[in-house]
Amino acid sequence: MGENYVVDELISAKAVAARVEALAKEISAYFRDTDKLVVIGLLRGSFIFIADLVRELDLPVEVDFLEASSYGDAMESSREVRILKDLRGEIAGRDVLVVEDIVDTGYTLKHVLEILATRHPRRMEVCALLNKPSRRETDVAAKWVGFDIPDEFVVGYGIDYAQRNRNLPHIGAVRFVE
Ligand code: 5GP
Ligand code: MG
Numbered sequence: 001m002g003e004n005y006v007v008d009e010l011i012s013a014k015a016v017a018a019r020v021e022a023l024a025k026e027i028s029a030y031f032r033d034t035d036k037l038v039v040i041g042l043l044r045g046s047f048i049f050i051a052d053l054v055r056e057l058d059l060p061v062e063v064d065f066l067e068a069s070s071y072g073d074a075m076e077s078s079r080e081v082r083i084l085k086d087l088r089g090e091i092a093g094r095d096v097l098v099v100e101d102i103v104d105t106g107y108t109l110k111h112v113l114e115i116l117a118t119r120h121p122r123r124m125e126v127c128a129l130l131n132k133p134s135r136r137e138t139d140v141a142a143k144w145v146g147f148d149i150p151d152e153f154v155v156g157y158g159i160d161y162a163q164r165n166r167n168l169p170h171i172g173a174v175r176f177v178e
Contacts (some may be wrong), residue, residue, distance in 0.1 A: 007155055007165060011147060016129075016157055016171060019053070019146045022171040023055030024129060026144060030125070034095040036060045038121075042112065043067035043085065043167070045101030048158035049129045052085035053099060064089050068112050072102075074121040081111035101159050103145075106138035130154065130171070144152065147171075164173065 031037050039061050052062050067085035069131035096116065103109050109126065116124060129144035134151050155161045156168030165172070 002135045003159075004178065005174050005176045008135065009170050009174055010149065010152065010173045011171040013169040016146070020049070020052045021056050023144050023146060024058075025052055026128060027053075027086045028058040031059055031095055031097070034059065034123075036062055036087065036094075037155055038062045038064060038090075038091055038094050038096045039099060040064075040087065040096060040116075041065045041069060041099045042101070042108075045159045046129070046164070049101060052100045053127070062089065066112065066116075080106055091116065091119050091121045091124075093094065093120065093122050096124040098124065098126045098127060100128040100142065102154070103128045103130065103140065103142055104132050104135045106136050106140040109142070112142040129157070130159075 037059050039050060039054055041063065042048060044067070045064050050063065065085065065088045066087050066155065069082045069084050070080060098112065098116070101107055113124065113126070118174070126142040127144040129146040131142065131145040131148050132151055133148055152173040153161065153171070154171055154173055155165035158166050158172045159171070160166045161174055
């Protein structure tokens with residue numbers, strides 16, 4: 001595979017910001033009775049999304065992070081998940097929002113939710129920025145999704161290709177060129 005690629009804009013920074021604001025309104029309403037929501041970002045792809053999302057939430061929040069292995073630098077899911085960096089806090093009896101960048105086959109999210117469920121949160125819901133419905137191989141679903149996207153390899157707004165392009169303000173699709 002060639003190393004040269006360009007990034008075509010798929011979702012503008014402005015559209016992302018508007019969607020994040022709308023998601024935050026729905027999530028704030030849903031968890032309005034929670035005294036302190038634990039918002040868990042799945043590293044590293046969700047770091048910009050979670051930063052923007054929590055600032056729009058009208059709720060007391062605690063922020064924690066979890067890093068699960070999946071892709072490495074490859075473009076395909078390994079369909080097998082390990083915890084590389086665990087949460088710092090406890091979630092037993094707590095209301096939890098898991099924030100993911102992309103749900104693709106669904107294996108990463110499914111395994112992460114299975115692991116977290118063994119810790120007995122009171123309620124656990126998922127907000128994913130991007131969703132690729134055509135790629136799903138599991139029955140996992142996010143309660144809130146920013147955008148359904150086609151089967152493209154995307155970067156930007158926290159999401160990388162081989163550790164590059166995370167700092168793009170918009171979301172773009174990778175296109176390989178000669
Ligand atoms: P899944 O286990 O659902 O197949 O894959 C989920 C993970 O794969 C996401 O958390 C994300 O990190 C990564 N992933 C899926 N699609 C893409 C993509 O288009 N671009 C990038 N950079 N990562 C992706
Ligand atoms: Mg990920």
